[in-house]
Every structure is written in structure tokens, then in C-alpha cells.
Amino acid sequence: MIETAEITEVDELLEPEQEAAETEKVVVGNIYSGKVLKIKPFGAIVSLPGNAPGLVHISQIAAGYVQSVEDVLEIGDEVNVRVLSRDAASGKIALSMKDVPQMEYDEDDPDGSWYVPPAPVVSQAQAAAFEEKFKAWQKVSNERIAGLNKRNKRR
Numbered sequence: 038m039i040e041t042a043e044i045t046e047v048d049e050l051l052e053p054e055q056e057a058a059e060t061e062k063v064v065v066g067n068i069y070s071g072k073v074l075k076i077k078p079f080g081a082i083v084s085l086p087g088n089a090p091g092l093v094h095i096s097q098i099a100a101g102y103v104q105s106v107e108d109v110l111e112i113g114d115e116v117n118v119r120v121l122s123r124d125a126a127s128g129k130i131a132l133s134m135k136d137v138p139q140m141e142y143d144e145d146d147p148d149g150s151w152y153v154p155p156a157p158v159v160s161q162a163q164a165a166a167f168e169e170k171f172k173a174w175q176k177v178s179n180e181r182i183a184g185l186n187k188r189n190k191r192r
Contacts, residue, residue, distance in 0.1 A: 062087045063130055065120050068137055073114045076106050083118055083132060091130030093118060098134050 063069070063085050071083040071091070080094040093116075098109050110116070117139055118132040 063089050063091070063120055063123060065123055068117055068119050070115060070117050071132075073110050073112055073116060076110060076112060078106070081106055081110050083116060085118075085120075085130065085132075089130060091118065091120070091132040093132045093134055097121070097132065100135050 069085050071085050073081050074084050074090060075082040078095075080092050081098070082090050083093055085091050095103050095106055098106065103109055116134055117137045118134055119137050121131040121133050123130050
């Protein structure tokens with residue numbers, strides 16, 4: 038969970054009365070496109086519609102481990118974010134980039150269009166290896182459960 042102390046940087050971006058008005062436009066659960074305004078060791082501050090700032094905590098930047106925010110984001114990057122929560126009292130907005138398709142630029146495309154990259158393709162060899170490992174695990178698991186059930190019946 039994002040701690041309140043980590044989001045204090047957002048307060049510097051808008052005046053209190055302006056901040057309250059701008060955050061009213063942001064709806065929890067919706068996906069918005071925004072621009073990275075600042076990068077901090079604990080996350081990135083992103084502008085939302087109406088210039089409302091929100092924090093993407095480092096744990097919400099990618100599905101995997103992120104060593105440093107700068108490894109993934111730069112100031113000025115356009116990112117898609119989902120609004121996780123909005124504190125009505127303070128006006129602070131928590132954002133996430135996980136499970137939100139990010140737009141990427143295709144340099145090979147002659148007209149320079151934007152696209153969402155396709156899902157990774159799993160080869161048949163990878164799928165077969167997974168199935169083999171899963172069946173082995175399932176066999177061991179069933180044997181363990183049978184042993185436990187047998188022992189419980191004796192009691």
C-alpha cells in the first residue's frame with residue numbers, strides 16, 4: 038500500500054483549492070493517459086486530465102521487479118495508468134501501470150503510427166514442456182494427498 042508520506046510531492050504541484058477541483062474529474066477504476074512530471078526513488082508523479090497529479094508507486098510500475106524507476110520511466114513519457122484510489126480529504130491519487138496496455142512507438146512503421154504490442158507467443162515446445170512439468174507435479178501432488186487421506190482414515 039502507498040504510504041501518505043510518499044505522496045507529499047504531489048502537494049507541491051497544485052494549490053489546495055485547485056487540487057480539490059481537479060481531482061473531482063478523476064474516477065477510481067478508470068484508465069487515463071498522462072505525462073510523467075517527476076521521478077522520485079519511490080515512484081513517478083503523473084499528470085492526469087485537468088492537470089491533476091497522481092503517484093505511480095514503484096511497486097505499481099510493472100508486473101515484475103523494478104530496481105529503479107529510471108530503468109522504466111523518464112520525465113515526459115506518455116503512460117497509461119489506472120486510478121487505484123483517491124483520498125477525498127487530501128486529494129491524493131494512487132495510480133497503477135500494471136495490467137494497463139502501454140502504447141509503444143513502432144520505428145519500422147513508415148507512417149510512424151502508435152500501436153499496442155501483441156501478447157507474447159508461446160511455442161509448441163514451451164507449451165509441451167509446461168504440460169510435462171505440470172503432469173509430473175500433479176502426479177506427486179495426488180500421491181501426497183492419497184498418503185494423507187490414508188493416514189487420516191487410520192485414525
